[in-house]
Amino acid sequence: MSQPKLRVGIVGCGAVTERYHLPALLASPDVEVVGFADVALPRARALAEHRPGAVAVTSHMDLVGNIDVAIVAVPNAWHESIAVELLHAGVHILVEKPMARTAAECAG
DSSP, X not given: OOOOOEEEEEEOOSHHIIXXXXXXXXXXXXXXXXXXXXXXXXXXXXXXXXXXXXXXXXXXXXXXXXXXXXXXXXXXXXXXXXXXXXXXXXXXXXXXXXXXXXXXXXXX
């Protein structure tokens, strides 16, 4: 009996996501990339084309309810706010370093 695939959403669809995160995720039989969020919707749509059925949205919160985990790959200044919002919504996260700019921000 196989386990269901982990549903992954990617927040931030820049070069690091395109070159590293997405290829690694697509190579894994254990995950299914189901959504992409980026303030620049064309970037999210361009990456969603690699994954039939994946959604492309401008807000990371639009992925909530459809993902088990999010990869937060946005500029450092946005790590804390996005990570904390997703955690409060019950989404597991993987955040590029640093998680936040200060220890106090990490307490969220």
